[in-house]
Amino acid sequence: MKELTRIFPQNKLNVTALQVSNLCFNYQQNYSALTDINLKIGLGESVGLIGANGAGKTTLFLNLCGVMTPSYGEIKLFDRLVKPGEFRSEIGLVFQNPEDQLFCPTVRDDIAFGPENMGLSPQEVQHRVNEALSLTGVSHLADRIPHQLSGGEKCMVAIASVLAMRPKILLYDEPSANLDLRSRRRLIDFLKTSAETIMISSHDLELILEICDRVILLNQGTVVADGLPAKIMSDRVLMEANGLEVPHSLTKSKQGSP
Numbered sequence: 647m648k649e650l651t652r653i654f655p656q657n658k659l660n661v662t663a664l665q666v667s668n669l670c671f672n673y674q675q676n677y678s679a680l681t682d683i684n685l686k687i688g689l690g691e692s693v694g695l696i697g698a699n700g701a702g703k704t705t706l707f708l709n710l711c712g713v714m715t716p717s718y719g720e721i722k723l724f725d726r727l728v729k730p731g732e733f734r735s736e737i738g739l740v741f742q743n744p745e746d747q748l749f750c751p752t753v754r755d756d757i758a759f760g761p762e763n764m765g766l767s768p769q770e771v772q773h774r775v776n777e778a779l780s781l782t783g784v785s786h787l788a789d790r791i792p793h794q795l796s797g798g799e800k801c802m803v804a805i806a807s808v809l810a811m812r813p814k815i816l817l818y819d820e821p822s823a824n825l826d827l828r829s830r831r832r833l834i835d836f837l838k839t840s841a842e843t844i845m846i847s848s849h850d851l852e853l854i855l856e857i858c859d860r861v862i863l864l865n866q867g868t869v870v871a872d873g874l875p876a877k878i879m880s881d882r883v884l885m886e887a888n889g890l891e892v893p894h895s896l897t898k899s900k901q902g903s904p
């Protein structure tokens with residue numbers, strides 16, 4: 647693996663939020679989607695997860711939040727083992743397709759679903775719903791029917807439905823896919839101010855550059871680089887060897903353009 651400096655800029659307490667040790671995952675007996683993944687994610691980090699189609703990004707997220715069972719290895723969330731199928735409110739996954747997350751008659755119901763299932767009181771659920779609506783800027787959509795919303799609106803409502811559970815770590819799978827420029831900009835501005843530890847899987851490398859202070863590059867289920875986004879993503883040989891291109895803004899800065 648390419649050795650690069652690790653940074654934990656906001657992690658003043660030096661707390662490890664997620665620790666992944668020797669993680670392997672096979673979909674079928676002989677097909678390995680993740681091989682020997684070792685990662686430590688510090689509290690407060692913003693980590694980008696990049697890699698070509700099929701590199702294993704979604705599979706890694708599904709293992710991290712306990713939806714899938716590792717074939718080998720272990721995952722610790724705040725020093726406690728992630729047990730497949732066990733709900734852990736400390737971690738939340740925003741799915742690539744908001745349709746997979748929104749199924750209630752109204753936006754408000756969808757956002758309330760998580761807190762209600764945590765056994766919170768109706769008053770606390772209400773409080774959390776209003777808070778999540780406000781944080782994501784979609785309070786005006788509270789009484790709308792989720793499947794009638796635009797793609798950008800659905801995306802922010804899906805984020806709100808996870809935020810309402812107040813996770814300390816948020817995993818975003820391709821959050822800017824299918825967003826127009828204005829919705830994408832809103833999402834970037836929102837993610838930049840995120841108070842949580844975040845991991846973002848994306849093919850939108852400019853988004854990763856703007857938001858993340860660390861990037862992990864996956865290829866065929868293994869980590870091939872881990873470090874500073876600008877350093878990794880400006881390495882043309884590395885990027886091309888892993889089926890990616892150097893993002894435009896980094897090629898411009900190399901040529902000294904404004």
Ligand SMILES: Nc1ncnc2c1ncn2[C@@H]1O[C@H](COP(=O)(O)OP(=O)(O)OP(=O)(O)O)[C@@H](O)[C@H]1O
Nearest residue numbers: 673674679697698699700701702703704705706849
């Ligand atoms: N349900 C499944 N059954 C069998 N193989 C699967 C399944 N889901 C994913 N895979 C395979 O596992 C590998 C990793 O897939 P994954 O979806 O994690 O990649 P990804 O990096 O998220 O890709 P993309 O950027 O295209 O979304 C791929 O080779 C894929 O074909």
